[in-house]
Amino acid sequence: MSSSNQSMRGKLHLLFVRHGETQDNIDRLMQGHRDTNLTEKGVREAHVLADKLRGQHIDSVYHSPLRRIVQTIEPLLSDRPGVQVHADEDLKGQGLGELEGCSYDAIDMGNPRSADGQPGVELFDDFVRRLKRSFARIVGAEAPQVQQQDRTVVIATHGVGITSLFKALESSPSCQGFNPPLATRGPQAFEVRWTDSDDVARLLVSQPANLPVTDGLLDWSAISGQPFLIERWGKEEKAI
Template sequence: MTVTTVFITRHGQTEWNVQNRMQGHLDSPLTPLGEQQAQWLNAGLQKEPLDIVYSSSSPRAFRTAEIIRGERDIPLTACDEFKEIGMGVWEGCDSGDIEARDPVQHFNFWKDPEEFRVEGSESFAGVQKRALDKLQEIVAAHEGQRILIVTHTVVIKVLMAYFEQRAMEKLWDLPYIYPTCLCRVDFTDGMAEILLHGDTSHYVRSTEDELFD
């Protein structure tokens, strides 16, 4: 029996996260807290013998992956397939402004993802397909190994929804995907088992304001 372990995490907090701006395929740098969150996961994974790291090609995710990898002498590969959902004309915009000018699609994004469409955007189903296809390719190529994937909130949500068989309308139900929270999915003879989902036990500070501001 061969077990392939996949750890999946989100990038650390970014400047646009703090400003409540939509990022999508655009990017903003990690904040000092975001870099610290990546360091916490680096420490939390020290006892895990990782074989390879894959990251979204977005700089915020790739920088997070570099910090988590740390001194490990293992490959780090950037993949466009793990980029955040493309948000088209929303990218770089304040979330409150979006809700005010496009309340229907703002509602769809958070409450009815299958109906989400704005100019230049991807669909949630499209993101799920591209990310899942790449994940399955990676699992097949690294049978029996331990893999880390660094990506984004929507990508994690749609991947975990697939493994949970969660309906898309329930996509945003808990757990919340905090920066550098950890998911773990083990694949045994083609069967997936979720062992962690949104875990933040590696976080060092103790109050919610400190952890998640």
Template sequence: MKIYITRHGETTWNVEDRVCGRPDVPLTEKGRRQAMELAERVKGKGITRMLVSPLSRARETARLANTYIQVPVETEPRLIEHSFGRLEGVPRTSPEFWKAKRNMTTRYPGGESVLEVAHRIYSLLDEIPQKYPGETVLLVCHGAVSRVVHTYFEDIDEEAFHHYSLGNCQLKAYELPEGER
């Protein structure tokens, strides 16, 4: 079964290079254009359903990306962005953020760990073939979530994990096994 993933369009905090996480930061005008360009790219992919993070930047991206294909869109709470806790809003170049980012098993101060994100994302990915058999699903989510999705399909080391990035409205396809994983 094919599954697609995309990251929301550009936000104001992407432009400002700030750690985003859970704050409901809006799309920029460029982010809306990116979502409309995504709408063109998803035509002909056979997508039958979208599962979307509850944050407005992902929901707006999904709404615009669904312009032509008009498939069911479901809010999926497990796709919400990684909670970076007290580091949300700080510059991405902040030494405190980079130190916390390097430790995958420890929670961000007031937030969640990469392992906690992986647990909720892996459980969702394990469910999709049973819940949506024969469908082609597009996940509309976030940067940190897309990094974890990538590890579900690809064995990568920690260094590659930290450098993996899905661009705003970039579309990536994976093959999801339809039997037991």
């Protein structure tokens, strides 16, 4: 493809959002795959998120099937009947086995592998591989659909998922070894432990046609350079 044709093609925008407040958040309990509901405040936060994205065109939404995520995106979808919506089991947070429902103090929350080895816990490295598998499907499905117009996709998942995927794309210290650095950060991207419910983390692919997609999947082993730009991530005052 000529450089002039490439410049005429649209971009792929990936918007990452997390759920609103749950009672477990208030009680500082680990949720993992616990299927919790939003509190009244969490529902209000979901409407704040929808208002924040009111003028944003959205082509499709991929989401964790857990109730707190489904409830969070309901206001966002209420006036978008034509948006394609896909539930994806791989967008759940890390499975925490017998630690689910336990206090945050039961593990070192600053160490992503501190729960490894506990009964029923999904190994952190397996969790990151699962996130990458979901991301490969999403990008593999969406990137080929970008033509002259931009395409915007919402990925509704859990705070630990957003942070872990972004760290894996950057190959930052806690997520080294999954791949070489594939993403750079913009000036509004601040590494956080998890995003707030009203944050919208934004990942940009400026040349989606250049991504290696095979049989509907992003081919991680064939990616060259750093095609992903983390445009926005968390709040500066909460940066790690």
